[in-house]
Amino acid sequence: MKSEHIPKATIARLATYIQVLSEFKREGTDVVSSERLAEACSVNSSQIRKDLAYFGEFGVRGVGYYVQELITSIKRSLRNDRAWNCGLVGVGNLGRALLRHREFSRKGFIIRGAFDCDPYKIGEIVEGMEIVCSRQLPAKVKELSLEIGIITTPPERAQRAANYLVGAGIKGIINFAPSRISVPSHIHLEYVDFFHHFYAAAFHIRFAEHQE
Amino acid sequence: MKSEHIPKATIARLATYIQVLSEFKREGTDVVSSERLAEACSVNSSQIRKDLAYFGEFGVRGVGYYVQELITSIKRSLRNDRAWNCGLVGVGNLGRALLRHREFSRKGFIIRGAFDCDPYKIGEIVEGMEIVCSRQLPAKVKELSLEIGIITTPPERAQRAANYLVGAGIKGIINFAPSRISVPSHIHLEYVDFFHHFYAAAFHIRFAEHQE
DNA sequence: GCTGGAATGTGAATTTTTTAACAAATCACC
DNA sequence: GGTGATTTGTTAAAAAATTCACATTCCAGC
Ligand SMILES: NC(=O)c1ccc[n+]([C@@H]2O[C@H](COP(=O)([O-])OP(=O)(O)OC[C@H]3O[C@@H](n4cnc5c(N)ncnc54)[C@H](O)[C@@H]3O)[C@@H](O)[C@H]2O)c1
Ligand SMILES: NC(=O)c1ccc[n+]([C@@H]2O[C@H](COP(=O)([O-])OP(=O)(O)OC[C@H]3O[C@@H](n4cnc5c(N)ncnc54)[C@H](O)[C@@H]3O)[C@@H](O)[C@H]2O)c1
Helix, strand or coil, X not given: CCCCXXXXXXXXXXXHHHHHHHHHHHHCCCEECHHHHHHHHCCCHHHHHHHHHCCCCCCXXXXXXXXHHHHHHHHHHCCCCCCEXXXXXXXXXXXXXXXXXXXXXXXXXXXXXXXXXXXXXXXCEECCEEEEEHHHHHHHHHHHCCCEEEECCCHHHHHHHHHHHHHHCCCEXXXXXXXXXCCCCCCEEEECCCHHHHHHHHHHHHHHHHHC | CCCCCCXXXXXXXXXXXXXXXXXXXXXXXXXXXHHHHHHHHCCCHHHHHHHHHCCCCCCECCCEEEHHHHHHHHHHHCCCCCCEEEEEECCCHHHHHHHCCCHHHHCCEEEEEEXXXXXXXXXXXXXXXXXXXXXXHHHHHHHHCCCXXXXXXXXXXXXXXXXXXXXXXXXXXXXXXCCCCCCCCCCEEEECCCHHHHHHHHHHHHHHHHHC
């Protein structure tokens, strides 16, 4: 039952499945049922089967899913079967943490360019990568075939960073700065904001207290 | 129309509204309609009115919402009208970036304790805060009235960190490590994983290419 | 103090997402 | 080769979230 439109929530869950399946693999589990995977991910088992059904049939009835095979299938479904070249704009606290994070390249998102406008930072080497002046963005995007731009500048600079990236021909942008930006409709834009998890925690803690 | 159960998506959107409303305020806008706010947040205007209706009536018919008043009302709704004391476990790349991030205290989440198990890090001062040995967690949680625990340890240590936090009497946990952990049901647990944004970007970029 | 234009709050309609249920497929064991 | 225990893929039902539509309220201007 391949399908056209995929819910955002499904993408997020598939990412979780990969994570949990990788743990299973490390533990030496070869085959897993939707029931068992569901429990580990705190979701309903038909949810898992439905999510997978958007992309194809990956299991064996009466048996379950072969862990390694399923990981590969999900990655392919998510277009994560090849590496993506990323460029990071704004090498501050957060930018540095991301540059040093090994998981990016392990997951197929390879940060190949790091840009900043601060002359004191330009030329510095972080995690084997030289910080380059933002003005060189257009040249570097082409040279390194960058496809995804990561914005970690202060919020008031995010729009400018986006403009540079778009002008340079990037295809998608992940914005970590807490400000809304506008880009042409053919550019895929994602906002990362984990504060809502803090709000949610605060909300539910106080709510539970109130119930007592 | 006050209500019992609040969708998670509503909480996340309310956080966005606060962000965008703060921008409006900075620009000097005093009154805003749901239509205009909706446009800035890329959502439907009745979505906004519905989200707010879960908590009360904050607008004036025929006029709109008073920006500052609405910010205050949403914050109160989200139980964000008082500060929350947080403790961070695992002062590595990410932990440091969070400790240095001013936005936390500005938003009412004050990181009062930083813990690590690495003897080389214990005693070090980061952003005016001394890194303390994880073993002192129970004592510090009580001393500093910590309510929310932030886990930024490597994934294989996340469960242990959670156990410490739970044992020490924390009320909620935000886990930045990419591993599922288990905690008693009265502890509110949130997972932060921004990789799904990268997967979503990759997926949609390739999908758009395929359409052409 | 009336009137027209504007914008909220909300019940109803629609759409989307999740869950349940079960027929179809697989395999171990006899 | 048949049988029963499993577990998938999928259709149908249920639940949840979003959007529509409009009665209700407010205000500015006359
Ligand atoms: N630090 C965190 O934990 C954290 C968490 C969530 C969100 N954020 C957001 O991420 C962004 C970065 O945070 P940070 O703590 O790293 O801030 P930071 O001030 O440490 O770093 C910002 C960097 O961007 C550079 N910069 C500014 N304008 C630029 C431009 N036009 N082009 C290229 N580079 C430019 C600055 O020189 C600096 O190096 C902020 O928007 C922040 O709100 C940070
Ligand atoms: N760096 C990033 O950009 C990034 C992004 C997303 C997720 N994460 C996740 O966040 C976590 C931290 O990432 P990082 O890059 O900061 O790693 P890191 O290795 O730099 O830091 C981990 C820190 O945790 C400490 N630690 C280990 N076990 C501990 C324990 N039992 N109690 C207390 N402290 C302990 C270590 O001493 C170290 O200081 C990882 O799980 C990582 O996958 C990181």
